[in-house]
Amino acid sequence: MTATTTTPEAGGTAAPHPRRWAAAVVMMVAALMDLLDVTIVNVAIPSIGRDLGASESALQWIVSAYLLGFAATLIVAGHLGDRYGRKALFLAGTAGFGLASLACGIAQSPGQLVAARAVQGVMAALLIPQVLGSFRTLFHGKERGAAFGMYGAVAGFASAIGLLLGGLLTDADLFGWGWRSVFLVNIPVAVATFVAGAVLVPATRERSAGRPDVLGSLVLAGALVAVVLPLVQGRANGWPVWGWVCLGAGVAALAGLGVVEGRRRPHPSARTTPLLPARAFKLPAFSVGVLVQLLFSVGMQGFFLVFAIWLQGSEGYTPMQAGVVTVAFSVGGFLTAPAADGLAVRFGRLVLVAGSLLMAGGFAWVWAAVADASAAHTGAWPLVPGLLVAGAGLGFLVVPLVNVVLSAVPADIAGGASGIFSTAQQFGGALGAAAIGTVFFSHVPAGEHGPSGTSSGLTDALGAAMPWVVAGFALCAALCLALPRRAVAHAE
Numbered sequence: 001m002t003a004t005t006t007t008p009e010a011g012g013t014a015a016p017h018p019r020r021w022a023a024a025v026v027m028m029v030a031a032l033m034d035l036l037d038v039t040i041v042n043v044a045i046p047s048i049g050r051d052l053g054a055s056e057s058a059l060q061w062i063v064s065a066y067l068l069g070f071a072a073t074l075i076v077a078g079h080l081g082d083r084y085g086r087k088a089l090f091l092a093g094t095a096g097f098g099l100a101s102l103a104c105g106i107a108q109s110p111g112q113l114v115a116a117r118a119v120q121g122v123m124a125a126l127l128i129p130q131v132l133g134s135f136r137t138l139f140h141g142k143e144r145g146a147a148f149g150m151y152g153a154v155a156g157f158a159s160a161i162g163l164l165l166g167g168l169l170t171d172a173d174l175f176g177w178g179w180r181s182v183f184l185v186n187i188p189v190a191v192a193t194f195v196a197g198a199v200l201v202p203a204t205r206e207r208s209a210g211r212p213d214v215l216g217s218l219v220l221a222g223a224l225v226a227v228v229l230p231l232v233q234g235r236a237n238g239w240p241v242w243g244w245v246c247l248g249a250g251v252a253a254l255a256g257l258g259v260v261e262g263r264r265r266p267h268p269s270a271r272t273t274p275l276l277p278a279r280a281f282k283l284p285a286f287s288v289g290v291l292v293q294l295l296f297s298v299g300m301q302g303f304f305l306v307f308a309i310w311l312q313g314s315e316g317y318t319p320m321q322a323g324v325v326t327v328a329f330s331v332g333g334f335l336t337a338p339a340a341d342g343l344a345v346r347f348g349r350l351v352l353v354a355g356s357l358l359m360a361g362g363f364a365w366v367w368a369a370v371a372d373a374s375a376a377h378t379g380a381w382p383l384v385p386g387l388l389v390a391g392a393g394l395g396f397l398v399v400p401l402v403n404v405v406l407s408a409v410p411a412d413i414a415g416g417a418s419g420i421f422s423t424a425q426q427f428g429g430a431l432g433a434a435a436i437g438t439v440f441f442s443h444v445p446a447g448e449h450g451p452s453g454t455s456s457g458l459t460d461a462l463g464a465a466m467p468w469v470v471a472g473f474a475l476c477a478a479l480c481l482a483l484p485r486r487a488v489a490h491a492e
Contacts, residue, residue, distance in 0.1 A: 020138040023201045024147055027131040028154055030094050030193040033101075033186050034124035035155050037066065038429070039162030042304050043319045043326075044170045044179040046312040048113070051179065056441040058110035060232045063305055063433040065114045068228060069121025071426035072221030075419040078129030079212035079273050086130040086137075087203040091194060093127030098190025104183035121426075129419070137204045163304075163330075167323030179319075216275035219257050224427055226250025231434035235442055277409070277416035285408030286417060288482045289401060290424045292352075295479070296359075296397065297428025299472035302436025303363065306465050309440070310370070314458035321380075328384045332362075332391020337399050344400035349483040352404070355396030356477035360470050362390025367466035370459060397476070404483060440465040 017023070041048075041062065049059050081089040100123050103116035132151070139147045169181035177184060227250035230243030237243065261276040280286045304326070311322040336355075344351040365386025372382065402421070409417040443461035 016140075016143075017138050017202050019200050019202070020143075023138065023197075024135065024150070026193055026196045026200050027090065027134060028150065029189065030090070030097075030197065031128055031131045031151070032154060032158055033097055033189055034070075034128055035158035036162045036165065037120065037124070037186070039158070039304070040166040040169075040182050041066075042308045043163055043166040043312075043322045044182050045305065046309055047170050047179040047319060052107070052110050052113065054110040054113075055236065056437075056444070057232050057236050058114060059309075060305070060433050060437040060441075061114040062110070062117055063301065063437075064228055064232060064430040065118040066121040066124075067301070067426045067430035067433070068224055069118040070125045071121075071423045071430065072217075072224050073122045073125035074129060074423050074426065075220070075275060075416070076212045076214065076217035077126045078133065078419050081130045081133055082205060083211065083273075085203050085205045086134050087197070087201050089126050090130040090134070090201060091197055093123050093125075093130065094190055094194045094197060096123035097127060098187050098194070099123075101183045101186035101190065105177070105180040105187075128422075132418075134201070134204055138202070163323040163326045164320075165323075167318070167320035170319040212273055213275040216257060216261070219253055220275065223250045223253035223257065224430070226253065228430050228434045231431070231438055235438050274416065276420060280409045280417045280420070283408050284482065285484050286405055288479055289405035289408070290421055292356075292397075292476050292479050293401060293405070293421060294424040294428040294431075295472050295476050296401075297425045298432035298435065299359070299363075299469045299476075300432065301429035302432030302465070303469045305433050305437055306440040306462055307366075310458050310462040314462075325380050325383060326387065328387040329391040329394070332388040333394040334391075336392045336395030340395050340399035341403065343396070344403070348485050349404075349480050351396050351400060352480040352483065353477050355393045355398075356473050356480055358393025359390045359397065360393075360473035360477065362386045362388070362393060363466065363473065364470050365389060367463065367470060370462050370466065393473075397480075408484075436465050436468055439468055 045059055045062065048054060048062060052058075054062070077089065077093075097120060100116050100120040104113055104120060107113035107116055135144065135147045135151070165185075166182050169185060170179045172181070174181050226246050229250075230247045234240070234243040258276060258278075258281070261274055261278045307326075308322055311317040311325060312319065317325070340351065340355075363386065366383055367386075369382040369386060405417070405421050440461045443457070443464040445457040
């Protein structure tokens, strides 16, 4: 095929690529692997822990390692694709994701699985920015809006189907694989999309892209790991001094990186692309919006990790049944998401405040229902209204939040700003699995983290973790009040 080199600015002057929609479908199928893997593993966690004899901290790492690998690589991967070509990075990420999924599926120890999950996250981070960057280049005007709308719809679908699919594959025990199926299912998808991508996806890049800031990226990656590591390992080791030093060093490195990036002044001869768009952080809509996204992800990932363990361990649900229960949350999101942007244009930040409060209230309902389970099984129905309300809040918060954050920044740094926004999402998820998981496991009596029957200890542990989830979304509501009153505009 003929390779093409284009830029988003070419817009109305360049003829549309004839296979752009076929390429978009191929790239979306590849992106679906990542979008599913964010949630598909959650309901399989208890089965993984039982089969591999994983410790509580290992269970947290199985979730956090993927998200950390993604967060640490995402920004530099986007810059690499802009400068050296998105197609090559897309194909490398797709192939690497398939190989890492194979490594996950054949892992014989918790350590092997955690390492493979980290590589999976890195490969996903190579892949995803190339999909979004290619969409910006291949599509213009209304077509671009349709392409990004397709991505958003698939992302929402993946969030809903991931928990169901994870439970179905684990329960089905295809070929005796059990939980390993949730990883091995990626292999044929990766092979098919790699072949189709090699034929259909055009080569695109940015002519003006500078060199990626590799040193800054390494500092960022090290800082993120340094923050999460002591939160996961600290409890099992008695909260040693090294953990607090590591945590402080990670926070200091993040702050130092921000200061250095903020003081960097553009120079005509400079060809290195800044890692962090310092100008964006001076805008309240961006800085507050990124913090809201971080806290949202902390609450979401932390909740679904411990909730899946509680459903299967305390309530005796199968992985499939646990996945079905969580569908109520996805249904709530599907009900409100279509109207969220229009309402946000009209009522501004109040819609985001309402979404945060609905999430806090919905999870508070779940918390109350869980408290009733201390004496007997609660069953699914008392949980459903709370999950439905929390899901409805998700639609009102997350859908317009992207528009709030990215419409606030100048067009010339929009790419870097979107990278920071996505990094905050992934890092928040890793942080949530680490922090809320640690609160949960610290209240679980020894030997009760697996789904071996009813356990009041698991119920008490979930009751201890839920206040942190609810408080996180209440804080999101307070932060949304700090956003500009009319922060939302019609998207292109």
